[in-house]
Amino acid sequence: MEEIVVTYRFGPGADPAKEARIxxxxxxxxxxxxxxxxxxxxxxxxLGKVQDIRPLVDGYEADVAFPAVNVPDGIGALLTMIYGKYxxxxxxxxxxxxxxxxxxxxxxxxxxxxxxxxxxxxRPLFMGIFKPSLGLSxxxxxxxxxxxxxxxxDIIKDDEIMPDLPGCTALDRIRACRPVLEKVQQKRxxxxxxxxxxxxxxxxxxxxxxxxxxxxxxxxxxxxxAPAYGYALLEELVSDPEIGxxxxxxxxxxxxxxxxxxxxxxxxxxxxxxxxxxxxxxVLYPARYGSLPFSEADERRIAGNLRxxxxxxxxxxxxxxGILPRLMDDYxxxxxxxxxxxxxxxPMGPAAGVRAFFEALxxxxxxxxxxxxxxxxxxxxxxxxxxxx
Amino acid sequence: MEEIVVTYRFGPGADPAKEARIxxxxxxxxxxxxxxxxxxxxxxxxLGKVQDIRPLVDGYEADVAFPAVNVPDGIGALLTMIYGKYxxxxxxxxxxxxxxxxxxxxxxxxxxxxxxxxxxxxRPLFMGIFKPSLGLSxxxxxxxxxxxxxxxxDIIKDDEIMPDLPGCTALDRIRACRPVLEKVQQKRxxxxxxxxxxxxxxxxxxxxxxxxxxxxxxxxxxxxxAPAYGYALLEELVSDPEIGxxxxxxxxxxxxxxxxxxxxxxxxxxxxxxxxxxxxxxVLYPARYGSLPFSEADERRIAGNLRxxxxxxxxxxxxxxGILPRLMDDYxxxxxxxxxxxxxxxPMGPAAGVRAFFEALxxxxxxxxxxxxxxxxxxxxxxxxxxxx
Numbered sequence: 001m002e003e004i005v006v007t008y009r010f011g012p013g014a015d016p017a018k019e020a021r022i023x024x025x026x027x028x029x030x031x032x033x034x035x036x037x038x039x040x041x042x043x044x045x046x047l048g049k050v051q052d053i054r055p056l057v058d059g060y061e062a063d064v065a066f067p068a069v070n071v072p073d074g075i076g077a078l079l080t081m082i083y084g085k086y087x088x089x090x091x092x093x094x095x096x097x098x099x100x101x102x103x104x105x106x107x108x109x110x111x112x113x114x115x116x117x118x119x120x121x122x123r124p125l126f127m128g129i130f131k132p133s134l135g136l137s138x139x140x141x142x143x144x145x146x147x148x149x150x151x152x153x154d155i156i157k158d159d160e161i162m163p164d165l166p167g168c169t170a171l172d173r174i175r176a177c178r179p180v181l182e183k184v185q186q187k188r189x190x191x192x193x194x195x196x197x198x199x200x201x202x203x204x205x206x207x208x209x210x211x212x213x214x215x216x217x218x219x220x221x222x223x224x225x226a227p228a229y230g231y232a233l234l235e236e237l238v239s240d241p242e243i244g245x246x247x248x249x250x251x252x253x254x255x256x257x258x259x260x261x262x263x264x265x266x267x268x269x270x271x272x273x274x275x276x277x278x279x280x281x282x283v284l285y286p287a288r289y290g291s292l293p294f295s296e297a298d299e300r301r302i303a304g305n306l307r308x309x310x311x312x313x314x315x316x317x318x319x320x321x322g323i324l325p326r327l328m329d330d331y332x333x334x335x336x337x338x339x340x341x342x343x344x345x346x347p348m349g350p351a352a353g354v355r356a357f358f359e360a361l362x363x364x365x366x367x368x369x370x371x372x373x374x375x376x377x378x379x380x381x382x383x384x385x386x387x388x389x
Numbered sequence: 390m391e392e393i394v395v396t397y398r399f400g401p402g403a404d405p406a407k408e409a410r411i412x413x414x415x416x417x418x419x420x421x422x423x424x425x426x427x428x429x430x431x432x433x434x435x436l437g438k439v440q441d442i443r444p445l446v447d448g449y450e451a452d453v454a455f456p457a458v459n460v461p462d463g464i465g466a467l468l469t470m471i472y473g474k475y476x477x478x479x480x481x482x483x484x485x486x487x488x489x490x491x492x493x494x495x496x497x498x499x500x501x502x503x504x505x506x507x508x509x510x511x512r513p514l515f516m517g518i519f520k521p522s523l524g525l526s527x528x529x530x531x532x533x534x535x536x537x538x539x540x541x542x543d544i545i546k547d548d549e550i551m552p553d554l555p556g557c558t559a560l561d562r563i564r565a566c567r568p569v570l571e572k573v574q575q576k577r578x579x580x581x582x583x584x585x586x587x588x589x590x591x592x593x594x595x596x597x598x599x600x601x602x603x604x605x606x607x608x609x610x611x612x613x614x615a616p617a618y619g620y621a622l623l624e625e626l627v628s629d630p631e632i633g634x635x636x637x638x639x640x641x642x643x644x645x646x647x648x649x650x651x652x653x654x655x656x657x658x659x660x661x662x663x664x665x666x667x668x669x670x671x672v673l674y675p676a677r678y679g680s681l682p683f684s685e686a687d688e689r690r691i692a693g694n695l696r697x698x699x700x701x702x703x704x705x706x707x708x709x710x711g712i713l714p715r716l717m718d719d720y721x722x723x724x725x726x727x728x729x730x731x732x733x734x735x736p737m738g739p740a741a742g743v744r745a746f747f748e749a750l751x752x753x754x755x756x757x758x759x760x761x762x763x764x765x766x767x768x769x770x771x772x773x774x775x776x777x778x
Contacts, residue, residue, distance in 0.1 A: 030548050030729075043524035070523060071552055074592035074619030080641040081550050084614060088643025088681050105594065133419030134459060135432035143769030161420055161470050163460055203463035204624030204667070205494065208597075227475060229465030230619010235593030252469040255476025260649030278593070292477050340419075 002068035003050065004103075006082045007096040009061050014091065016053050016060035024048030024064050046070055046144045061095070068100050075104070075231035075278050083265070094265040097273050104277030105238050109246040109336055110310035114281060117246070119192020121376055123336050124327070124334040125154040126357045128313065131344040133159035138168055138176035145177050148343065149184040149194050151354035155336060158199035160225050160250040162351070163196035170198050170214055178218035197221040197248040200237075203345055209235065212242050221246045227270060228253035231278045236280030238250045243301050247312070272305025282312035284338060289326075290317025296330075309333065321353075321380055322389030324360035325370060347386055352379040391457035393492075394440065395471045398450050400651055401716040403480065405442050405449035412475055413437030413453050419515030422658040435459055450484070455484055457489050460750050464493070464667050466621035472654070483654040486662050494627050498635040499699035500643045505672060506609070506635070507543045508581020511715070513747045514543040514725040516703065520546035520733040527557055527565035534566050537732065538573040540743035544725060547588035549614050549639040559587050559603055567607035584609040586637040589626075596622065601631050610635045616659060617642035620667045627668030637663055637703070646700040661694025671701035673727060676717075679706025685719075696723065704726050710742075710769055711778030713749035714759060736775055 008023065010016050028048045036096045052065040057135055070075045074350050077079050109117070118125060128148055130141055145156060162169055177196055184194050200211055207229075211222060226234045226249045257264045258271075271285045285302050288290040294317075301315040313335050319327070320342035327337055339353070346353030356379035363370065363380065370389045374383040397412065399405050417437045456591055460466045472483055498506070507514060517537050519530055527657040534545060566585055573583050587608045589600055596618075600611060615623045615638045626632050640660050646653045647660075660674045674691050675681040683706075692702040702724050708716070709731035716726055728742070735742030745768035752759065752769065761777045764770040 027550060028522070029524055030520055042526075046523035068737065069554065070550070071595075072554075072591070074590065074596070076593070076596075076614065076622075077552050077590045079617040079645075080590070080614045080639075081552075083645060084549060084617060084639075084641030085770055087648055088640060088675050088683075089644050090644055090648030090650075090682065131419055133417070134435035135418055135428060137431075160473060161416060161419070161459070163466050163470075165458065165461075201463065201466045201469070202461070203494065203617075203628070204465070204621035204626075205462075205628030207463070207465075207621060207625065208428055225465065225469045228468040228473060228619075229621040230593075230617075232596060232618040232622045233465075233594035233625075236596065236622075239592070239594030250469075250473075251477060252473030253476050255479055256472060256653045258466075258645045259479030260652040261479075263649040264645050264653070293479065294477075330413050369776055388401065 002100040003065040003077070004068050004071065004082070004100070005063055005065045005098040006094060007063050008060055008092045009056070009059060009095050010092050011059045014060060016062050017050070019091060020050040020053060020062035020064055024050050027084060027086055028070060028082055046268060053301070068103070069280060070237065073104070074235065075274055081296045090263055091338065093203040093261070093263050094269060096266070097269050099277060103240060105235055105279035107279055107281050107309060107311050108204070108238065109179060109281040111307070111312045112310065114195070114246055114312050117193055118195060120154055122333055123361060124331070124333050126152075126354065127155040127157065127336045127338040128153050128343040128350070128354065129159055129338065129340040131159065131340055133161050134165070136168070138172045141173055142176040142180050144344070145180045145196065147349065147351040148354050151351040153194065153343070153354045155195040155197065155221070156249065157197035157223050160223065160252045161201055162199045163201045170200065170210070171221060173218060174198055174214055174217050174219045178206055181218070181220065193220060195221040195246065199223045203231070205374040208236060208240070209329065211237055212240070215243050215245055219245060223248045225248055225250040225252035226275060226278070226280070227251060227257060231274055234275070234278045247279070249275045249283045251283070251285050266307050267303065268301030272302045276305060276309030276311050281312055282314050282336060284316045286317045287315035287319060289319060289323060292317060302330070312336055316340070320387040321356035321360040322384040322385060322387055324357065325364050328364055344388065347382045348379060352382065355379040356383040390409045391489040392454040393457050393460065393467070393471070393489070394452055394454045394487040395483060396450055396452050397481045398445070398448060399481050399485050400448045403449060406439070408480060409439040409442060409451035409453055413439050415471060416470055416475055417455065418457060457492070461677070462493070463624065464663050479652055482652050482660040483658060485655070486658050488662070488666060494624055494668035496629065496665070496668055496670050496698060496700050497633070498670040500696070500701045501699065503584070503635055503701050506582055507584060510545055511722055512750060513720070513722050515743065516544040516546065517542050517724045517732040517739070517743070518727065518729040519550055520548065520729055522550050523554070525557070527561045530562055531565040531569050533733070535570045536738065536740040537743050538569060540740040541746055541747060542583060542732070542743045544584040544586065544610070545614050546586035546637065548613065549588055549641045551588045552590045559589065559599070560606060561709060563587055563606050563608045570607070570609065582609060584610040584635065585608045586612040588612045593618070593622065597625060597629070600626055600630070604632050604634055608634060610637060612637045612639055614641035615664060615667070615669070616640060616646060620663055622671060623664070636668070638664045638669045638672045640672070640674050657689065657690030657694055660689045665694060665698030665700050669700055671703050671725060673703040673705045676704035676708060676759055678708060678712060681706060692720070695699065701725055706735050707727070707778040709772060710745035710749040711773040711776055714748065714753050717753055731776065735768065736771045737768060741771065744768040744774040749759040
């Protein structure tokens with residue numbers, strides 16, 4: 001019988017055997033009373049089993065196996081079973097979720113599909129963010145898009161807080177930017193498209209229709225803060241053939257689930273397992289280079305889970321051209337390097353920000369040093385002088 | 390200009406002025422660079438403002454006001470703005486969210502509509518849960534429904550972990566139970582209907598269609614674990630006139646957001662403000678009488694936020710007939726009292742479990758004592774002897 005195996009972590013004061021039993025029974029049959037003895041086969045089929053309990057330096061871990069038949073599909077149902085009511089107790093953190101192969105929705109594009117669309121074969125994809133987040137007009141955005149596109153940027157995205165502002169709705173943005181995207185592609189025939197991940201935002205009332213309209217009007221990628229809107233919405237969009245474009249997941253609000261160390265769900269689950277199993281194509285997550293307290297181990301788990309599902313990891317935060325050698329060492333090529341200020345605030349302008357990344361890549365490929373004294377004058381030198389290396 | 394005012398709590402080691410500024414700027418314009426000085430009017434319209442910073446005994450609170458224009462609609466967009474990227478820092482807890490009047494989707498039924506449908510005027514509604522959670526057949530459920538309905542139960546619900554099991558899908562359940570519901574209503578003409586909140590479960594792919602089908606096939610209420618599926622799905626369902634039945638929100642997975650004391654969002658926000666503004670009709674939450682560590686203050690905030698929006702509070706956990714006097718003192722009549730084992734595990738059977746509640750209410754109305762020696766033999770006496778008072 002197929003199983004879903006979940007690892008829970010408990011604090012040093014916990015009774016892990018008791019807690020694991022509460023989870024295994026309370027989150028499945030829900031009650032186990034003598035009067036149901038005659039029905040034990042029916043009920044037993046659904047009961048969870050405590051598989052293993054391990055002491056840690058500062059607490060315990062327990063593996064609980066749930067019959068997969070209890071959750072035939074859907075992240076919402078999965079979360080309800082493995083953490084639902086039990087989450088209200090505040091007594092454990094989920095650190096790993098192992099699902100049967102094929103469970104959930106597969107990614108439709110993922111690393112391979114996004115490489116195909118953009119025509120970028122072997123190197124990391126370079127990705128930028130429209131900044132400032134709010135307050136620019138659609139023509140401001142089209143202007144920034146043109147500059148960065150002509151410099152060779154592969155992907156650009158809205159900021160995740162960009163809503164449908166009057167005069168600058170997602171539809172206004174895509175209408176202003178579509179001609180630019182088309183012109184870029186005409187200029188580099190056979191080379192693949194630049195992607196613009198438009199932020200999908202607003203009330204659940206009509207959001208699905210809005211996504212369809214955006215795609216119809218030329219959006220060639222969408223950005224969704226799935227942790228804030230819910231993975232059910234992501235599943236809904238992924239399963240609609242009319243929304244046949246890569247879906248980029250933004251981690252906004254993921255900290256509400258994962259930010260406490262002894263409660264909630266590990267980053268690798270929330271930004272790895274869950275989006276992978278709900279059909280995401282690319283997932284952004286905080287890189288260790290930024291100001292957020294992210295560890296190498298957190299990143300490794302997220303990126304590992306994403307790559308295992310063929311989904312593109314997009315480390316974001318603190319990414320700038322001077323650290324490209326470290327980025328190559330840490331991530332390898334199967335990644336989109338997402339730079340906000342690292343492109344838009346380049347001293348010579350956004351186009352130079354993009355060029356600095358390509359210059360850095362070339363220099364890295366040639367094994368040339370990155371100390372500013374050795375770099376010829378130009379975008380990379382200016383970037384390293386501003387942000388270091 | 391309309392504002393959304395959010396209160397953040399920080400620990401004793403924090404620099405609250407700095408954190409509040411990071412939120413006010415980082416979650417709105419996103420960047421504030423000299424080069425945008427010429428556009429300060431455009432950008433300034435969207436900037437958040439730190440309104441107040443207060444010391445607490447063990448930390449600080451700060452109020453940040455966001456221009457409401459930044460989030461015209463939708464809980465997903467709201468969460469992305471007020472907590473989104475900042476949540477990843479793990480450095481604060483949201484304790485209150487004050488939205489402009491009329492923001493979001495209004496409840497379509499709420500306390501008033503559910504009273505109208507059930508015909509229950511002045512007393513608390515009595516609500517039960519099918520138990521065991523998994524493993525019963527549709528005809529088992531129909532049998533339990535008949536017993537409890539004939540005893541006068543107002544509302545029954547699936548357990549929230551009940552998925553679409555082979556042979557016992559939501560559709561199978563409603564098809565088995567609909568004839569019972571219809572017979573009950575024929576037997577008490579003019580009296581209002583018993584509601585059965587069917588658990589809506591599964592992948593976001595097709596969930597909306599499933600909800601429509603269930604309603605078409607006779608479901609007169611739906612249960613959704615909105616914290617697990619996302620509030621965007623709730624908004625989507627609420628805004629569909631074909632799903633014209635009360636939506637009950639289950640708190641499963643809410644602990645992932647709220648279970649840590651120094652991070653995430655307060656219970657009153659997750660189980661009060663958010664469902665109220667996404668159009669819920671009734672919200673279940675852990676009562677202080679159960680085994681979960683819920684305080685009177687948590688409950689008061691949840692119930693207060695719900696009632697302010699006209700939404701029915703449904704305290705659940707540890708509810709049994711013997712404590713009815715305390716329940717009346719604590720909650721008053723505008724509430725649904727939700728009992729799982731408190732009905733289904735009654736020593737004389739589920740029907741007696743329901744009758745015990747009515748007997749308790751009558752006794753309370755007559756100001757009669759609840760010590761077992763004074764209660765005549767019957768359902769209430771048996772309940773008090775089993776569960777106390």
